[in-house]
Amino acid sequence: MARGTYAKKRLWRWRDNPLRRRDDIVEAWIVLAVWTAFAAGGTAAGLVTSHAADEVFAQQRAERQPVRAVLLNDVPRAATAVGVTSDRRTATVRWTASDGTPRTGRTLVDTGLKAGTSVTVWQDGQGRLTTAPPSSTEAAIESGALGTAAAAALAGLVFGGGAVVRWRLDRRRIDGWGKEWDQVGPRWGHKTS
Numbered sequence: 495m496a497r498g499t500y501a502k503k504r505l506w507r508w509r510d511n512p513l514r515r516r517d518d519i520v521e522a523w524i525v526l527a528v529w530t531a532f533a534a535g536g537t538a539a540g541l542v543t544s545h546a547a548d549e550v551f552a553q554q555r556a557e558r559q560p561v562r563a564v565l566l567n568d569v570p571r572a573a574t575a576v577g578v579t580s581d582r583r584t585a586t587v588r589w590t591a592s593d594g595t596p597r598t599g600r601t602l603v604d605t606g607l608k609a610g611t612s613v614t615v616w617q618d619g620q621g622r623l624t625t626a627p628p629s630s631t632e633a634a635i636e637s638g639a640l641g642t643a644a645a646a647a648l649a650g651l652v653f654g655g656g657a658v659v660r661w662r663l664d665r666r667r668i669d670g671w672g673k674e675w676d677q678v679g680p681r682w683g684h685k686t687s
Contacts, residue, residue, distance in 0.1 A: 517667050521660060528656035535652065536645040544641030551633035558627045563589035563615045566598070571605045581605060587613060591621035599623040 566586040582602045591597050601615050601623045618624045628636060 515667075517663055521663055524656060524659055524663070528652055531652045532649050536648050539648045540641035540645035543644035544637045547637040547640045548633060551628050551637065554627040555630075555633075557619045558616045558624055559592070560614050560626075561589045561591075561617050563587035563601075563613055565603065565607055565609050565611045565613060567609050569603055569605050569607045587615055587623075589615060589617070591617070593621065595621075597621065 569585045585603045616626045
């Protein structure tokens with residue numbers, strides 16, 4: 495099919511046509527609104543979500559600080575599944591907070607370490623143990639994924655809403671055709687049998 499013919503078929507609702515009904519024009523506007531909301535809204539939702547996530551990750555990188563801690567007990571290698579060993583396990587550590595007070599807590603450390611080994615742990619602004627903040631590369635990847643998910647969620651809502659409205663429009667058309675057939679059908683009075 496030639497490109498121009500395809501475009502004419504796709505845009506038939508917009509051209510003046512004696513067979514064009516009011517519902518066809520309404521449907522054309524619905525399709526245009528759905529695609530516009532998808533393009534503009536999806537882009538905006540994705541960018542806003544990505545930017546917000548990136549700010550949260552930057553705040554985590556600024557707030558969380560690495561601290562040297564000492565293991566209080568051995569961390570043996572343990573099989574978590576058949577033949578599979580875990581690289582990290584929860585263990586008790588002792589560290590000195592930024593205000594100089596000694597603290598004790600549990601955090602993930604590498605397996606196979608002995609008590610008394612020095613490890614690096616992360617603490618937040620209040621001196622509580624936390625996970626390491628994501629690197630800038632990890633943050634960029636996760637921000638992009640969250641932005642894409644937000645755009646996809648909005649697209650699902652927009653296309654779902656458009657589909658419901660078009661379904662209702664189709665039901666209205668079918669009911670109208672049924673009423674018209676009830677008026678015209680009896681005029682076709684001849685029987686074939």
